[in-house]
Amino acid sequence: MAHRPNRHSLFLVHLKFLKWLERARPLSNGGRTSPHPHDVNICCFFVFQQISKEYGNVFSLQYFWKKMVVVNGYEAVKEALISRSEDTADRPRLPIFEKAGYTGETKGIVIANYGNSWRDHRRFTLMTLRNFGMGKKSLEERVTDEAQCLCDAFVSKEGRPFNPHYLVNNAISNVICSIAFGDRFDYDDQKFQQLLHLFDAALKGESGLLAQILNEIPILTNIPWLIDQVIEPERKIIAFLKEIISEHKKTWNPDDVRDFIDAYLLEMEKVKEDGKSTFNEANLIQTTNDLFGAGTETTTTTIRWALMFMILYPDIQSKVQEEIDQVIGRERKPTMGDVLNMPYTNAVIHEVQRFGDIIPLSLPHMTYRDVELQGYFLPKGCKSIAANCVEYSYRLWGTQIITNLSSVLKDPQVWEKPFQFYPKHFLDESGKFVKREAFIPFSAGRRVCLGEQLARMELFLFFTTLLQQLMFEIPSDHPRPEEKAVFALTSSPQPYNICAKARM
Numbered sequence: 001m002a003h004r005p006n007r008h009s010l011f012l013v014h015l016k017f018l019k020w021l022e023r024a025r026p027l028s029n030g031g032r033t034s035p036h037p038h039d040v041n042i043c044c045f046f047v048f049q050q051i052s053k054e055y056g057n058v059f060s061l062q063y064f065w066k067k068m069v070v071v072n073g074y075e076a077v078k079e080a081l082i083s084r085s086e087d088t089a090d091r092p093r094l095p096i097f098e099k100a101g102y103t104g105e106t107k108g109i110v111i112a113n114y115g116n117s118w119r120d121h122r123r124f125t126l127m128t129l130r131n132f133g134m135g136k137k138s139l140e141e142r143v144t145d146e147a148q149c150l151c152d153a154f155v156s157k158e159g160r161p162f163n164p165h166y167l168v169n170n171a172i173s174n175v176i177c178s179i180a181f182g183d184r185f186d187y188d189d190q191k192f193q194q195l196l197h198l199f200d201a202a203l204k205g206e207s208g209l210l211a212q213i214l215n216e217i218p219i220l221t222n223i224p225w226l227i228d229q230v231i232e233p234e235r236k237i238i239a240f241l242k243e244i245i246s247e248h249k250k251t252w253n254p255d256d257v258r259d260f261i262d263a264y265l266l267e268m269e270k271v272k273e274d275g276k277s278t279f280n281e282a283n284l285i286q287t288t289n290d291l292f293g294a295g296t297e298t299t300t301t302t303i304r305w306a307l308m309f310m311i312l313y314p315d316i317q318s319k320v321q322e323e324i325d326q327v328i329g330r331e332r333k334p335t336m337g338d339v340l341n342m343p344y345t346n347a348v349i350h351e352v353q354r355f356g357d358i359i360p361l362s363l364p365h366m367t368y369r370d371v372e373l374q375g376y377f378l379p380k381g382c383k384s385i386a387a388n389c390v391e392y393s394y395r396l397w398g399t400q401i402i403t404n405l406s407s408v409l410k411d412p413q414v415w416e417k418p419f420q421f422y423p424k425h426f427l428d429e430s431g432k433f434v435k436r437e438a439f440i441p442f443s444a445g446r447r448v449c450l451g452e453q454l455a456r457m458e459l460f461l462f463f464t465t466l467l468q469q470l471m472f473e474i475p476s477d478h479p480r481p482e483e484k485a486v487f488a489l490t491s492s493p494q495p496y497n498i499c500a501k502a503r504m
């Protein structure tokens, strides 16, 4: 018979978390004063792992009014995301976004509730990305050209130390720009820099503490001063996207679809007589915003980890370069067709994603219906008195589910050296690439990352283009960068400097 997961109070977890922050350092760094690689991730992992030891792989936390269930380890996460895919495919309500205007059926994809609007937009976006060449030669060429622009920008530093963060961010954003707007921006374009700054500020604001408080106590969102702190960048992004959409409308030609916005306008035109259609301008703005929000920071962060691991492990960098020289040479541009012939490079990229573990707790899911998971009963609606008492009880709070991807990517039952950068995790004894089922940085199931194919293409083409032409080093007078991660929804490296030198 199904039973309810053991409950754990949020305050208790916070206390445990702090306790483990203290304990994990000496435990994991062998007594050095500087923190150990991936302290934050390891701490998240340890906190949940410790609680798991006491309460099992599925345990619940009381998070304000909501019940939040944390699912840990390969078997339990696989059951939640794959076997119970539809039952766990909903998203929790996020009142701050409703204040920004994304309500009901106008939530785009990422924050949309599981239902028709989400399904239609996900299907349309995937189809449009494919039409524009996701998985095909045309997009591949655009990505390789952008990788070359990034290489040129690195070369222009003439071997001097620099922080690669913003240049990588510019290049990756440009891939989405060319899909969404049909054009790229120069890296020093002021308008582009403002846009990138807004996306950055929006991500920070919307994943910060104040945003979490406002989401859980929505009545506070009525205080203009408070809500402005969180959603001002989002409002500016909406204004920016509205401007771009109105420019598109002026030159729109149904026979010449230039980009994602044109394709969406065409879809709106096709379904304009259908009163039930969810294709409208508000959803266009939010879906375009989703492509930037979900597609820029994630890939940028992964490439930043990749460059950092290359300077920390120069022997691995040399082996990748040897393979590039053998398979591609120095003149030809890399293509996706090369992946199959480059098992070592492919293994290194997979290991960057596994060990970099950039979205350790994935995005929150919510029960779409009552579900049994690992023998535990998770209700769709939480019938707590508090939930019914609050003003915002118009939707019963479902059970929020945190799928701890980190616990899978670093599951000691699955990986030989879970806490080391070890590309051999993806190689067999004869050096052939091996797929691993527990490799789920893009999550899995109904809500699996929509941009997985594009991201894989970007990671391979950017990484190989950069390493084909450049050698990366720690600047001689700089300290060795710390592998410690900074956590703000994504887990990213601390700022670090790098030297890029043309390969001899």
Ligand code: HEM
Binding pocket: 109, 110, 111, 122, 290, 291, 294, 295, 296, 298, 299, 302, 358, 359, 362, 363, 364, 441, 442, 443, 444, 446, 447, 448, 449, 450, 451, 452, 454, 455
């Ligand atoms: C290395 C790069 C990336 C990683 C590691 C990554 C990872 C993820 C993860 C973990 C999720 C949450 C899935 C869930 O809720 O279970 C997600 C969702 C999503 N990602 Fe990605 N992502 C990456 C790149 C991209 C790119 C390039 C795009 C866009 C073109 C994109 C678009 C999306 C969208 C739209 C969703 C929401 C899917 C939905 O709710 O149905 N991602 N991604």
